[in-house]
Structure formats: C-alpha cells, structure tokens
Amino acid sequence: MIRILQCVNDMHRAGLETMLMNYYRNIDRSEIQFDFLTHRPNRSDYDDEIESLGGKVYYAPRLYPQNYLSYFKYMKEFYATHTEYKIVHSHIDSMSYLPLLAAKKANIPIRIAHSHNTAIDRDFKYFFKSYFKLKLPEVANYYCACGKAAGEFLFPGKKYTYIPNAIEIDRFLYDEKVRIKKRAELGIKDEVVIGHIGRMSYQKNHKFLIDIFAEILKSKNDCVLLLIGMGEKLDDIKKYVEKLGLNDHIRFLGNRADVNELYQAMDVFLMPSFFEGVPLTGIEAQFSGLNCIFSDKVPTEVDFSGNCSFISLNEKTEKWVTQILHNCDQTGRLLRSQALKGSQYNIKNACKYLENFYLQLDEKVNN
CATH class of the missing domain: 3.40.50.2000 (Glycogen Phosphorylase B;)
Known part of the structure; x- marks a missing residue:
C-alpha cells in the first residue's frame, strides 16, 4: 500500500478540503492511503472521518514567520520518524514551499506542489508568499493544478498535471x-x-x-x-x-x-x-x-x-x-x-485518473 502525505492548512469543511475528501472516500484504499499533515493545533471537521477510513492526521506548527525555526525542527523529526512517506502532495499554494523544502531536506523523492488559486491573498504573509512562489521550483519536482489558470499562475512555464475538483x-x-x-x-x-x-x-x-x-x-x-x-x-x-x-x-x-x-x-x-x-x-x-x-x-x-x-x-x-x-x-x-452526469467532475470518473497518477509515481520511486 502507498501512503500519500497530503499537506493542508486544516481539514475543516471548505472547498479544497472537501475535494480531497471526495477523492479519499472513492479511491482504492487497499492500494492508496491518504494521511494529512495539517498546520493548525486543533482537530478539524473531517478528522474523525479520516481516521475512520484508515488515515492519520498530524498537527505541525502554524506557518507563521515566527514559527519557521520550530516548524523545520518539527518536520526534521517527523520525517526521521515517518519513513513510510515517499510521496508528499502539498495543497497550500505558494506556502507549499515550506513543507516541500522540509521534504527535500529529508530526501523524499516525490514532492508535488498543487495550485488551487490564481492570486495570492494579501494578508500579513503576502511578502513571504510571493517569495515562496518564486522558490517553489527549487523544492517541487511534480506539479498539479485544478485548472489552466491556476496552473499558469503558480507554475509559469512548467508542465503540470490537471486534477479536476471532482465531487460525489x-x-x-x-x-x-x-x-x-x-x-x-x-x-x-x-x-x-x-x-x-x-x-x-x-x-x-x-x-x-x-x-x-x-x-x-x-x-x-x-x-x-x-x-x-x-x-x-x-x-x-x-x-x-x-x-x-x-x-x-x-x-x-x-x-x-x-x-x-x-x-x-x-x-x-x-x-x-x-x-x-x-x-x-x-x-x-x-x-x-x-x-x-x-x-x-x-x-x-x-x-x-x-x-x-x-x-x-x-x-x-x-x-x-x-x-x-x-x-x-x-x-x-x-x-x-x-444532463451533467457524464462530466469530468464526476468523482467516479476522476478518481481512477488520480489513482493511476499516484501508482505511476510510486513505480518511479521503486525502479
């Protein structure tokens, strides 16, 4: 069985998180299991369901600038303990630079950055997010996006894999x-x-x-x-x-x-x-x-x-x-x-594609 570490902010009921749960419920969990690295101190809406499906939820320090030293200390210890992860899939847009940098330092072979947006939120981390966007290619070696505009925004000039925001x-x-x-x-x-x-x-x-x-x-x-x-x-x-x-x-x-x-x-x-x-x-x-x-x-x-x-x-x-x-x-x-039943956004259609994507990556790791 392949265990994929999904990096998120938390697993409350929101668009990205619900999309991940749609795939998680429908993927062949005898072959592929999701675990979740969150960046909030408390449990989230979906945590109970994740654990009922065989997944694990980890709680890393929040990605505030003042926490970066403690974050990398936590991640170094995390990867030293959890050697089962060969694929890390990060969904926090330009902030994916941080967990993927930690993964690269730990010699994780497959490091996926996933774009879910077309701009950077102008909060107090805007400067850091803009810088990390430029640095992503140094730590990610695979790219995914929910659509063309999102892919071109976060990964200009890069080849990315399209993963539709599919639903049940x-x-x-x-x-x-x-x-x-x-x-x-x-x-x-x-x-x-x-x-x-x-x-x-x-x-x-x-x-x-x-x-x-x-x-x-x-x-x-x-x-x-x-x-x-x-x-x-x-x-x-x-x-x-x-x-x-x-x-x-x-x-x-x-x-x-x-x-x-x-x-x-x-x-x-x-x-x-x-x-x-x-x-x-x-x-x-x-x-x-x-x-x-x-x-x-x-x-x-x-x-x-x-x-x-x-x-x-x-x-x-x-x-x-x-x-x-x-x-x-x-x-x-x-x-x-x-009239929309046959759409690419039907999770039954989309899930097989994601399964094959992960299986092919795992094959690369093992060859």
Whole structure:
C-alpha cells in the first residue's frame, strides 16, 4: 500500500478540503492511503472521518514567520520518524514551499506542489508568499493544478498535471423533495433565495456581495441571502450587515455538513470573488441545476454546464442585480442537473485518473 502525505492548512469543511475528501472516500484504499499533515493545533471537521477510513492526521506548527525555526525542527523529526512517506502532495499554494523544502531536506523523492488559486491573498504573509512562489521550483519536482489558470499562475512555464475538483455527484443532483424539506427547515416559503458558500475572507469579496444584495432588495423585497462558511472576516461582515439593516434578510449558517441540500433550497448561486482557481462550490452548484453568477476574476473554465454568467467587478451593482434576478427561474432545473452526469467532475470518473497518477509515481520511486 502507498501512503500519500497530503499537506493542508486544516481539514475543516471548505472547498479544497472537501475535494480531497471526495477523492479519499472513492479511491482504492487497499492500494492508496491518504494521511494529512495539517498546520493548525486543533482537530478539524473531517478528522474523525479520516481516521475512520484508515488515515492519520498530524498537527505541525502554524506557518507563521515566527514559527519557521520550530516548524523545520518539527518536520526534521517527523520525517526521521515517518519513513513510510515517499510521496508528499502539498495543497497550500505558494506556502507549499515550506513543507516541500522540509521534504527535500529529508530526501523524499516525490514532492508535488498543487495550485488551487490564481492570486495570492494579501494578508500579513503576502511578502513571504510571493517569495515562496518564486522558490517553489527549487523544492517541487511534480506539479498539479485544478485548472489552466491556476496552473499558469503558480507554475509559469512548467508542465503540470490537471486534477479536476471532482465531487460525489449523486449527493448534489437536483431533488424537488429535498428542496421543499430544506426550505421548510429554514422557514422559507416563496422567497427568492440567493446562495453563497465560501470562507469569510478577503478573497470572497463579501462586502460587495452584500452591497449587491442590498440593491436587489430595493426592487424585490422578498429575497433571502444564505451565507455559508466561517473565517476571519465573519465579525466584520456581520457588523456590515447590521449597519445596512439587513439582518432580517441574511442568514449566516456557518460551516455545514448539509451543503448538498442547501443548494437545493437556493434559486441562484452568487460568487463575486477577487480571485479563484476552479471553485468547488461552483461545480457543486451547477450539478444541483443552479444558474451561477461569478465575477470576471473566476476562470471561465468553471462553466462546464453553460449555466454560468461572468460579470466584471468594475460593473455597477445594477448590472449584477439584473443578471441575478434574470437567472432565478427554476424551470428546467431537474433536466439541467441530470444532463451533467457524464462530466469530468464526476468523482467516479476522476478518481481512477488520480489513482493511476499516484501508482505511476510510486513505480518511479521503486525502479
């Protein structure tokens, strides 16, 4: 059996983490096992399930600049103890430089950097992330990406392997009964439901999203906005909603295990992000038959259904409002959903490809 060390920040319910779990649940675990190196001190949403599937979860120091010395000490001891890992697959974009540098120092033969985004988040580590992006080719010897734009961003001029952000489609295909049940649970009757799923962070551009929704309410008052996710900007976003007097129309639902059902309750999916790779939520929303409205910073390759619109972030909110309200019609949603079953984003199709990718790498190690 091959054990792959997947490097992540944590394993809470978010896009990248959910994508990894989709592959993990469906991969042939008699041949390939996932373990997870996280960079948070506490357990995460998926840890129990990982362990139930035979995986292990490790907790390395956080990747703060003041922790770098202790981080490399931890990783040196880790690799000295865990000699079973020949393949390390890192999913933290430019920050992958750090775990892959540690892996190179430990003579790990296969070191994979995986790109999931098309820009660097402008937080306090922006300088370090920009520098590490330039240094990645010194420590990675294989590259993966969720899409063309993400690959070209993090690995300019490099050859990379495309790994689709695949999902377990049967959980997301449109179901009218689930829609009725979930809307009843949420206390929603005939209101138009606009949905957004994403980490409460700079990247997702929640302030503009709320500005758009406030404009929608001026012309159509019977609307509800569902915000699903957690993050460092949550308190700021809640304060902004309160400032605009929108508390009665906006539901903060936190991290949820029932997102597949929440899509059914929505009428349209909205994502005005500053940057994205190929957002997993955009894939899920399309499988549920929803029309999706994205910013022009989301790569158009996410649109595999023909049911997506892309609007410039420079456009006034009025254009967003018109497009959103035009795409709330549920007519033909079941047919839109069912027509996508054969997609590359079906985990049953994608998982075999990832299995072969790992098996070929393992063969290289052993030859």
